[in-house]
Amino acid sequence: MKLVLAFHGTRDPRGVAVCEEIADLVRVQVNVPVLVAFADVLQPDVRAVVDGPCVVVPVFLAAGYHVRVDIPAQIGVRSGVVVTSPLGLDAVPVVRERLVEAGFRRGDALVLAAAGSSDARSLATARRAAEMLGASAVGYVATAAPRIADVVAEVKARGRRVAVASWLLAPGVFHGSLVECGADVVSAPVGAHPLVADALVRKYYEARALVLRTA
Known part of the structure; x- marks a missing residue:
């Protein structure tokens, strides 16, 4: 087959x-x-x-x-x-590896960035991925709230260095917007x-x- x-x-x-x-x-x-x-x-x-x-x-x-x-x-x-x-969720180990490649350090505040969806199950999967990675919050590029830039700004206001884990498969417009979200570290897509x-x-x-x- x-x-x-x-x-x-x-x-x-x-x-x-x-x-x-x-x-x-x-x-x-x-x-x-x-x-x-x-x-x-x-x-x-x-x-x-x-x-x-x-x-x-x-x-x-x-x-x-x-x-x-x-x-x-x-x-x-x-x-x-x-x-x-x-x-x-089989992609979670790859996201973890991409974070290390991007310069994630122990002690960084970790936030997961997902594309966003109107589908509740898709959002639940993003939250589960965040839990598996040890991320403290989830932000979205589009469709869902809160937006990733707002989440990053809130965490940075507490004086933390912020790393964003990209819950995205490939480079494109969505990942490009993450580069401008204000985080100290943004991982590459799963790829x-x-x-x-x-x-x-x-x-x-x-x-x-x-x-x-x-x-």
């Missing part, structure tokens, strides 16, 4: 490059076709790529609207297609990382095994 990696989609070429880099990391671990599709913005969409039995793995940090509604709607009623859970590939491959094999057992 082929593996379809479903990304959000972005017009930023850096973000598109990250999608391809993640796919390349996955390809070296599996002996099946690995295709890239997008839930929004770019083509090919998931509908165009899912043309037979396959496992669709959403490369999203939470099960928001695109994961729960858009991707299943694009797939429709097709036999032999399985959609796994998103990357989600293409071996641990991301490992998580996606694991989801693929678990889903494929379930299909074979129930076939």
Whole structure:
């Protein structure tokens, strides 16, 4: 069964490059076709790529609207297609590593920055990621409140050095806004990382095994 990696989609070429880099990391671990599709913005969409039995793995940090509604709607009623859970909290160890790379120091006040969503489950995932990282607060770039710049300003007013953990998959407009949020340290996005590939491959094999057992 082929593996379809479903990304959000972005017009930023850096973000598109990250999608391809993640796919390349996955390809070296599996002996099946690995295709890239997008839930929004770019083509090919998931509908165009899912043309037979396959496992669709959403490369999203939470099960928001695109994961729960858009991707299943694009797939429709097709036999032999399985959609796994998103990357989600499996990205937390990578975020921790990105923080260290950015210069995070013990004693820094840690704040998680997420894109924001109108989906309660997506916001709950961001809060859980913050707990796992030991962050004291969560701020959002868009859609949800409080905004990350306000959270950073509040924490800095207490005389603390502030580090922002980027709960974002790839560079783009959202991550660019974090650079201007006033924090002392801002980590890079999750990006293409071996641990991301490992998580996606694991989801693929678990889903494929379930299909074979129930076939």
